[in-house]
Amino acid sequence: MDRSEIEKLAQLARLEIRAEALEEVADRISNVLALVDQLQALDTAHVEPMAHPLDAVQRLRADNVTEPDCRAAFLAIAPATENGLYLVPKVID
Amino acid sequence: MEWETVIGLEVHVQLATRSKMFSGASTAFGAEPNTQACAIDLAMPGTLPSANADAFRMATMFGLAINAEINRRSIFERKNYFYPDLPKGYQTTQLARPIVGAGHLDITLGSGDTKRVRIHHAHLEEDAGKSLHEDFHGMSGIDLNRAGTPLIEVVTEPDMRSAEEAVAFAKKLHGLVTSLGICDGEMSQGSMRFDVNISIRPRGQEKLGTRTETKNLNSFKFMEEAIELEIERQIQVLESGGKIMQETRLYNGDTKKARSMRSKEDSNDYRYFPCPDLLPVVLDEAYIEDVRRQMPELPEAKRARYMSELGLPEYDASILSGDATTAAYFEEVARISSQPKLAANWVMGDIAAQLNRQELSIRQCPINASALAGLIKRLDDGTISSKMAKTVFEAMWNGEGDADTVIETKGLKQVSDSGALEKIVDDIIANNPQQVANYRGAAEDKRPKMLGFFVGQAMKASQGQANPQQLNKILLEKLGG
Numbered sequence: 001m002d003r004s005e006i007e008k009l010a011q012l013a014r015l016e017i018r019a020e021a022l023e024e025v026a027d028r029i030s031n032v033l034a035l036v037d038q039l040q041a042l043d044t045a046h047v048e049p050m051a052h053p054l055d056a057v058q059r060l061r062a063d064n065v066t067e068p069d070c071r072a073a074f075l076a077i078a079p080a081t082e083n084g085l086y087l088v089p090k091v092i093d
Numbered sequence: 094m095e096w097e098t099v100i101g102l103e104v105h106v107q108l109a110t111r112s113k114m115f116s117g118a119s120t121a122f123g124a125e126p127n128t129q130a131c132a133i134d135l136a137m138p139g140t141l142p143s144a145n146a147d148a149f150r151m152a153t154m155f156g157l158a159i160n161a162e163i164n165r166r167s168i169f170e171r172k173n174y175f176y177p178d179l180p181k182g183y184q185t186t187q188l189a190r191p192i193v194g195a196g197h198l199d200i201t202l203g204s205g206d207t208k209r210v211r212i213h214h215a216h217l218e219e220d221a222g223k224s225l226h227e228d229f230h231g232m233s234g235i236d237l238n239r240a241g242t243p244l245i246e247v248v249t250e251p252d253m254r255s256a257e258e259a260v261a262f263a264k265k266l267h268g269l270v271t272s273l274g275i276c277d278g279e280m281s282q283g284s285m286r287f288d289v290n291i292s293i294r295p296r297g298q299e300k301l302g303t304r305t306e307t308k309n310l311n312s313f314k315f316m317e318e319a320i321e322l323e324i325e326r327q328i329q330v331l332e333s334g335g336k337i338m339q340e341t342r343l344y345n346g347d348t349k350k351a352r353s354m355r356s357k358e359d360s361n362d363y364r365y366f367p368c369p370d371l372l373p374v375v376l377d378e379a380y381i382e383d384v385r386r387q388m389p390e391l392p393e394a395k396r397a398r399y400m401s402e403l404g405l406p407e408y409d410a411s412i413l414s415g416d417a418t419t420a421a422y423f424e425e426v427a428r429i430s431s432q433p434k435l436a437a438n439w440v441m442g443d444i445a446a447q448l449n450r451q452e453l454s455i456r457q458c459p460i461n462a463s464a465l466a467g468l469i470k471r472l473d474d475g476t477i478s479s480k481m482a483k484t485v486f487e488a489m490w491n492g493e494g495d496a497d498t499v500i501e502t503k504g505l506k507q508v509s510d511s512g513a514l515e516k517i518v519d520d521i522i523a524n525n526p527q528q529v530a531n532y533r534g535a536a537e538d539k540r541p542k543m544l545g546f547f548v549g550q551a552m553k554a555s556q557g558q559a560n561p562q563q564l565n566k567i568l569l570e571k572l573g574g
Contacts, residue, residue, distance in 0.1 A: 012362055014175055049189070051168040051367045058372035063110045063147035066117030067131035074135060075127070084126040085234035088177040091224055 001026045001033065094332070095296040098324050099304075100259045101251035103288040104266060105244050106276045107220065108151045114219040114243035115142030115185065115371075122282050130222070130237035136181040142370050144169075148243040149374065151275035152192045152217050153384045155245060158269055158391060159212055161196025166375050167217075169368040177235050178222035186246075188365050191216030192374075193245070198269070200261040201411070210262050211250040220244050239283075245275075251290065251301065256320035260313050263287055264415065268392045271417035278418070279454065280311050287316055291323045293331070302327075303337040307344050307351060319344035322351055395420055403433035412441055418455045425462035430469040439465060443486055460489050468496040475560055481505045509560040511567065514551075517559070518567050521550045532572055544568060 006026045010017045017025055071084065080087035113120055116133035133140045156163045167190045171183040193215035199207050222237035247266065253259045267285060271278040278284055292304035307323055310316040322344070327337055341354040390398075392414045399410035413423045419440065427436040444465070448458060460468075468489065472482045477500060488499040500506055508514060522529050525547075532543050547568050551559055 012173070012364065051190075051373045052369065052371075054372065056372050058144055058374045060146035060149060060374070061117070061143040063112050063145050064117060065112045065119045067112075067119075067129075067133075069128040070131065071125075071127045074130070074132075080232060082229050082234065084128070085225065085229070085236055086127065086177075087229050087232040088235055089233070090226070090231055091177055091233050 001030045096293045096328055097296045098254055099251045099292050099294065099301055100253040100255075100320065101290040102247075102249045102253070102259060102262065103290070104247040104263070105220070105286045105288075106247060106266075106270050107284045108148050108243040108245060108275055109277050110145055110147045110151070110243055112145060113241035114145050114148055114217070116241055118241065120242050122279070124238055126234075126236035127238060130240055134180070134237055134241040142185065144371060144374060145243060148217055149192065149376065150384055151273070152215065152245050153376065153381060154273050154275055154388055155215060155270065156193035156196065157381070157385055157388060158273060159193070159196030159198055161212065161215070162194035163376065163381055164190050164192055164194060165377065166190065166373050167192040168373045169371045170365045171368045172363045172365055174363055176221070177233065178224045178237070178240065180222075180237065180240065184218060184221065185368055185371070186218035187216035198262065198265055200258065200265050202261060203257060208258065210252045210258075213248045213250050215245045215247045218244050218246055251292075256317045256324075259289060259320055260317050263313055263316060268415040268417065272389060272392050272395070272420070274389060274417070278416070279456075280313075281454075283311055286311050289316065289320060289323075291320060291327070292337070293324060293327045303339050305337065305340050305342050307342045308354065310344060312346065315344060315346040318346070318349060319351060322349070326351075392417075392420075399433075403427060405433060405437055409437045409441060413437060416455070422455055422458070422462050426466045426469065429463055429466035430473070432469050432473055435469050435473065436466070439469060443483070447490055459492060460486075464489060464495050471496050471500060475509050476500065476507060477505055478507050478561055481507060504558075506558060507560045508555050508558045509563055511563065514555075514559060514564055514567050515571075517551050517554045518547075518564075518571050521547055521554065522571060525550070529572065544572070547572065
């Protein structure tokens with residue numbers, strides 16, 4: 001991994017990595033990827049990809065409305081609200 | 094150069110569940126902002142999603158209806174991106190193992206030809222909230238009521254070749270999901286939203302051109318306009334030596350213009366991975382058979398039944414069966430009035446025209462099925478003429494009461510009492526000896542035209558309320574003598 005790849009990943013994950021830390025982060029992630037390379041050497045053609053570490057099946061919930069309106073409580077802990085809306089810095093596509 | 098258009102669709106269909114995909118918050122439309130966004134929808138720390146059984150049942154119904162393979166084991170992935178209307182920072186969706194595999198839907202074109210559109214797959218996912226960009230002191234407002242609403246995203250192969258085909262597919266899909274009862278089909282409320290992928294290529298060339306995606310079209314009309322506009326734009330760009338950029342575009346139905354929203358270059362890196370909060374969902378044969386048994390009548394079957402049982406012409410049967418709400422309304426009117434053909438005429442004629450004019454859906458129709466049937470009964474039993482029926486219809490539409498009330502208050506009853514009609518005719522014959530003599534002296538083929546005078550007089554005398562058929566009959570009898 002080079003600096004620019006780390007910068008791109010950081011941007012996608014909305015993480016701030018200080019410029020002086022970039023080299024070290026790149027090295028550490030590269031080490032992790034080296035481990036992945038080792039794993040990829042194995043022939044897994046006949047192995048079903050694991051979707052979940054638990055060998056269990058999702059239980060489905062009956063379609064009922066069980067959640068009451070808790071808007072007041074949630075709005076109270078938001079940084080900015082108005083007319084029942086959460087306010088965020090202006091977003092434009 | 095002759096260009097060929099290639100269109101593929103991605104359709105978001107909101108499922109008609111009571112609660113959300115992964116939480117027990119309500120999905121009802123039109124609630125006060127954020128009153129239906131619970132801790133799970135808001136991604137509060139420590140919450141866990143719990144999958145809605147009905148969303149799976151509905152997705153399975155859809156899969157069976159398009160003859161698709163239902164994946165017995167389906168898993169959820171996280172699609173990671175940041176946007177304020179997506180509190181979790183990822184959308185829970187399906188990528189590697191969607192619940193519905195490849196299927197197809199046949200569409201009928203204006204020419205009468207049938208065409209098969211292949212469906213690549215359909216997957217379950219959750220909707221995002223809504224961002225309101227009106228100015229809140231330089232901030233955006235976020236309403237998360239819609240966040241977590243279950244959707245199926247239906248992805249077609251690039252099988253359509255014109256706006257007409259794409260719209261025909263969209264309408265067919267709309268009819269199907271509403272007939273299945275898995276979506277309310279209210280496009281103006283965003284219950285079905287279409288993303289259209291469009292590219293063009295020289296006719297005969299196999300390689301596909303670069304495509305653009307026009308997002309979030311929520312009416313058939315806008316969809317058609319947006320496609321025509323984009324085809325024209327692409328032809329102009331290519332014919333003037335330019336290149337099509339792969340990009341997302343937005344169409345504005347009010348200004349009839351489209352604009353580029355964002356280029357696709359770096360927006361595709363969603364870093365999907367299996368959602369650790371959700372286990373694989375396994376559906377067995379018994380489950381799928383059970384869903385199959387509970388499938389309601391599909392539009393194709395309905396169309397056939399309207400023709401064989403109700404005796405409707407193919408055209409009427411196709412139109413009425415195409416939309417589930419319209420079909421239910423029509424069947425109710427036909428049942429109560431016992432006049433399927435008259436019911437079809439009114440539903441496809443006056444009702445459709447008025448709804449269109451006022452941009453209402455059939456659900457919002459001010460005349461309910463039993464009221465319309467009441468009007469048809471009065472027409473059928475001769476109480477009112479078809480001309481009076483239009484007046485009654487208009488009054489009913491404007492909320493002036495049911496057919497009998499309007500007929501009563503407006504005094505619209507047609508005079509069918511033969512004694513009363515005979516009296517009117519006798520008076521006219523007595524008062525117009527010259528016209529009577531002329532009529533009786535005229536040749537057989539001139540008579541029908543001359544009869545108009547007497548009909549006019551009788552209508553005037555009865556204040557327009559004479560039953561026209563009966564009046565004609567009495568006039569012919571008496572004048573002939």
